[in-house]
Amino acid sequence: EIVLTQSPATLSVSPGERATLSCWASQSVSTNLAWYLQKPGQAPRLLIHGASTRATGIPVRFIGSGSGTEFTLTISSLQSEDFAVYFCHQYNIWPETFGQGTKVEIK
């Protein structure tokens, strides 16, 4: 199975600052990678699919990039509602897999 490794595990950022989250795949997933945001007590919500396409209604401050084995989610200017856990997800091959998550917390 493809292992997704997210880094860092926790990211402390001040509101208005930029956040950069990474996701590495143990083998190529092409651009079949999505990012989800999860807040406490809520289900995950789709942010990015196809490595770089924002889902409907997602603000432009969320930027996805990468292909193959290296992916990045950049939040250009953190807003209060962005403090949450972010997961990457590969759907290139079964079994599908998720990264272990990056928690973005207020500095």
Add this chain to the structure above:
Amino acid sequence: QGQLVESGGGVVQPGRSLRLSCEASGFNLSNYGMHWVRQAPGKGLEWLAVIVHDGSNMYYADSVKGRFTISRDNSKNTLYLQMNSLRAEDTALYYCAKNQVPYASMVHFDFWGQGTLVTVSS
């Protein structure tokens, strides 16, 4: 966009069985591949199983293969997860999730249910 509502969770003893349901509304379930994903308390997401739109193909994570069975009844707009031989490590919040693209197999999820909690304990 629609809605997914899971049910059937609860407290069950090790070795026993449980069947989860995921009722879809606001869209035609028969057009979409569907998944089960779980999240142990305080942990990350674990993908469990997928069933294609017409039920003709399923795939499982190794951790549940041979114990869990995913199925669907498109006439009832409902997805199921039959869980047998439950273990303490199966304790988690179980989500169903929907593929965004109709009739596609390998595609991202556009939305999830709120989950149903399964606790395996004696």
